[in-house]
Amino acid sequence: MALQNKKKIEPEQNWIVQQYNRLSLKQRRTVMGYIFIMPFILGFLFWFLIPALVAGNLTLQKWNLISPPRYIGFDNFEKLLSDPILGQSLKVTLIFSSISVPIGLVFAFFLAMLINTKVPGIAVFRTIYFLPSIVPAVANAILWAWLFNTEFGLINFIIRALGGPKIGWLQDPGWVMVAFVILTIWGVGGSMIIFLAGLQGIPEIYYEAAEIDGAGRWAKLRYVTLPVMSPIIFFNLVIGFINSFQIFVSALLITNGGPQNSTLFLVLYIYRTAFQSQNMGYAAVLSWLLFFILMILSFIVFKYIGSRVYYENPGD
Amino acid sequence: MSISRRDFLKMAGSSAAAMTMLTNMGLSPTMAQDVVNIAFGGWGGVAEDEGVKEAIAVFMEENSGIAIDWQHTPDAGEYSRITLTNIAAGTAPDTSFIRADDYETLAVNGVLMDLTDLIENDPLLGQEDYFIQPQETNRSAVNGRWYGIGSTWVAHHIYYNADIFEAAGITPPGFQDDEIWAWDEFLEICNELTMDSAGRHPDDSGFDPDDIQQYAIDWPMGWWMPLTAAVFSNDGQIFDEDGLIVLDSDQAMEAMQRVADLIFVQHVAPRSASLQSLGMNNTQMIDTGRLAMGIDGSWALSWMNPTELSVNMGTGALPKMVRPATALQAHFHSVLSSTEHPEEAWEWVRFLATPFYQEHFSKIGLWTPNQTAMLTEEGLKGWITEGIHPDNYSQWATDYLPAHGVAVSLPPGWIEANNDYIQPAIDAIANGERAVDVFPDAVANANEVLIASKG
Numbered sequence: 001m002a003l004q005n006k007k008k009i010e011p012e013q014n015w016i017v018q019q020y021n022r023l024s025l026k027q028r029r030t031v032m033g034y035i036f037i038m039p040f041i042l043g044f045l046f047w048f049l050i051p052a053l054v055a056g057n058l059t060l061q062k063w064n065l066i067s068p069p070r071y072i073g074f075d076n077f078e079k080l081l082s083d084p085i086l087g088q089s090l091k092v093t094l095i096f097s098s099i100s101v102p103i104g105l106v107f108a109f110f111l112a113m114l115i116n117t118k119v120p121g122i123a124v125f126r127t128i129y130f131l132p133s134i135v136p137a138v139a140n141a142i143l144w145a146w147l148f149n150t151e152f153g154l155i156n157f158i159i160r161a162l163g164g165p166k167i168g169w170l171q172d173p174g175w176v177m178v179a180f181v182i183l184t185i186w187g188v189g190g191s192m193i194i195f196l197a198g199l200q201g202i203p204e205i206y207y208e209a210a211e212i213d214g215a216g217r218w219a220k221l222r223y224v225t226l227p228v229m230s231p232i233i234f235f236n237l238v239i240g241f242i243n244s245f246q247i248f249v250s251a252l253l254i255t256n257g258g259p260q261n262s263t264l265f266l267v268l269y270i271y272r273t274a275f276q277s278q279n280m281g282y283a284a285v286l287s288w289l290l291f292f293i294l295m296i297l298s299f300i301v302f303k304y305i306g307s308r309v310y311y312e313n314p315g316d
Numbered sequence: 317m318s319i320s321r322r323d324f325l326k327m328a329g330s331s332a333a334a335m336t337m338l339t340n341m342g343l344s345p346t347m348a349q350d351v352v353n354i355a356f357g358g359w360g361g362v363a364e365d366e367g368v369k370e371a372i373a374v375f376m377e378e379n380s381g382i383a384i385d386w387q388h389t390p391d392a393g394e395y396s397r398i399t400l401t402n403i404a405a406g407t408a409p410d411t412s413f414i415r416a417d418d419y420e421t422l423a424v425n426g427v428l429m430d431l432t433d434l435i436e437n438d439p440l441l442g443q444e445d446y447f448i449q450p451q452e453t454n455r456s457a458v459n460g461r462w463y464g465i466g467s468t469w470v471a472h473h474i475y476y477n478a479d480i481f482e483a484a485g486i487t488p489p490g491f492q493d494d495e496i497w498a499w500d501e502f503l504e505i506c507n508e509l510t511m512d513s514a515g516r517h518p519d520d521s522g523f524d525p526d527d528i529q530q531y532a533i534d535w536p537m538g539w540w541m542p543l544t545a546a547v548f549s550n551d552g553q554i555f556d557e558d559g560l561i562v563l564d565s566d567q568a569m570e571a572m573q574r575v576a577d578l579i580f581v582q583h584v585a586p587r588s589a590s591l592q593s594l595g596m597n598n599t600q601m602i603d604t605g606r607l608a609m610g611i612d613g614s615w616a617l618s619w620m621n622p623t624e625l626s627v628n629m630g631t632g633a634l635p636k637m638v639r640p641a642t643a644l645q646a647h648f649h650s651v652l653s654s655t656e657h658p659e660e661a662w663e664w665v666r667f668l669a670t671p672f673y674q675e676h677f678s679k680i681g682l683w684t685p686n687q688t689a690m691l692t693e694e695g696l697k698g699w700i701t702e703g704i705h706p707d708n709y710s711q712w713a714t715d716y717l718p719a720h721g722v723a724v725s726l727p728p729g730w731i732e733a734n735n736d737y738i739q740p741a742i743d744a745i746a747n748g749e750r751a752v753d754v755f756p757d758a759v760a761n762a763n764e765v766l767i768a769s770k771g
Binding site: 064065066067085150151160165166168171172173257258259260261272275276277278279 | 393396397400401403404421422425426427526586587601731732735736739740743744746747
């Protein structure tokens, strides 16, 4: 057959392999290393770096998606400084973040400690506490919209049955933030599992040593558990801040930024500016603003809290 | 013969690549050369999806050289976003639903094809009173030219629980002029129909507003359309001749305040949930006897009808303040200027404006005709359906809408102005604040956005 008569090229005759064979062992290892990380590098380039640079270019343009973009210099940045809606958006995002992250952390840690016991059937509880965090975002939104319904929601029903007032959870600008914090905390299953893993990694000998020194439960928590867990707490804190700043799906589906823009979180505002107000240039500026805010926030957290983290095995 | 695995993989890969390339170039043997493909984008629930598919089947039977490719998205807002992105990427569909909010913006930016001459010269559509006028021209004409054909009319009216009215001995509202309530009469009736768990009415002493068992009326305040119906009824307007918002006029604010007062002053209306209606909405409230009257768009008839509800129901007009009025709007069917097949695209859009398409959706209660041919005795028989349309519904279409329906046309920049300023102001009065405190500033800010969008 024709395929059998085809001249077979030996690997050593392939020119790529010939070049490769010329390298020293160390160089070959470097090349292989780069090949293995290529998928990530390409992904980073195509789905982060290049779009970010294009967005950077877009900040200097006015583009409404249906006509060609045109350059307007720094007008979008000027708008940034005088936009009252942006002020409102930043305010509600910061408030939400600063309330939900600490409460979520404490709650997740507390839950992790609760389920870190060797009680029969504990796996059931672990599953129950973890499940809320994997509920799809849209189902989550529908669920909480029902629960928080002013007239007929289950939560108001229980409150009224206990003699309390009818709370406009999703209609009062004051209460809606509480509602969002509640629904965010309901989903702390993810951080809880990470805390659990950390708790289970604490060597027993530390606790035994502490007991010998006369430590009670609180002392053990303060002097053994918390310090050894501090890298994980720190990790969850940073991730928690970054995620809470980017809350979007719940805000879009449950309240659509209302009432009176009290849940107009920053990512929702960017989405609206880009696709509803059709102002892609200004939305690009807002996106870069979000990036810088998160960078600065992370820097602050790393500097002031990161330095207090106790690492068991400090790096080289 | 045996081939090595490597060679086999090379052959398989290259032939798959070749097939993909050929298909994309349209030369694969399964595609006929002479059929024109028209992409048609739109949104809607299951009913609309099925209706469009039926219409496509009928159209393609009659026009064998045109194939319609239906691109469906469930949500209207999302569809807007998807279309915008497609337009930016150059992959826009040939024809599309166009939301009333986007219509003028897209027309002014040259995205939609000018259909004026095609419509005027069409033997069917070009007839002088083919559409209900002047409403049709009011909404379709942008600088005197038409860039789309309105699909239908939809507007708000009252859906009521007939059993509650019968038990209370009150005559429910209707669509004839003598059946439309004046505002004071409406307030009295609402008072009669609202009861707390002890059976007291709002004007009885000891009435507990936190413990209301049956509400008289639900007037939605989650978006502008039901509120502007009240504004029109009080002789107000949304926009003036220059296209700027005038919701801060005395009549407009008085109208909106009266609606908000139903909740906070007269205690006859519940604080309804947010716009998306995620959660118990007026349909369930009417069905369970918690609500006597719910105001919703005429499209809601497709689920709030005698067949679907477990209670006896009926429909009637909104109460009037100075005069009867309701706000009219609907989406358009347009051809996009980027299409490569304008003639075939026009054939399809034209088909959607013929009675067949509109009849289908009017039958299920989703649409009310904007074509006068469907309002004659003969025409009505084509879509009034027993079990969907209450007995007086033909009067809604033939008498009430043409006389009292006010067409709404939304200028460029409206979406942003509404999101940022108008809707928050509506939220504020739905929360108990006074219209005179919030609307003047909101309207001023909103108008700045509209002016900036004209540039």
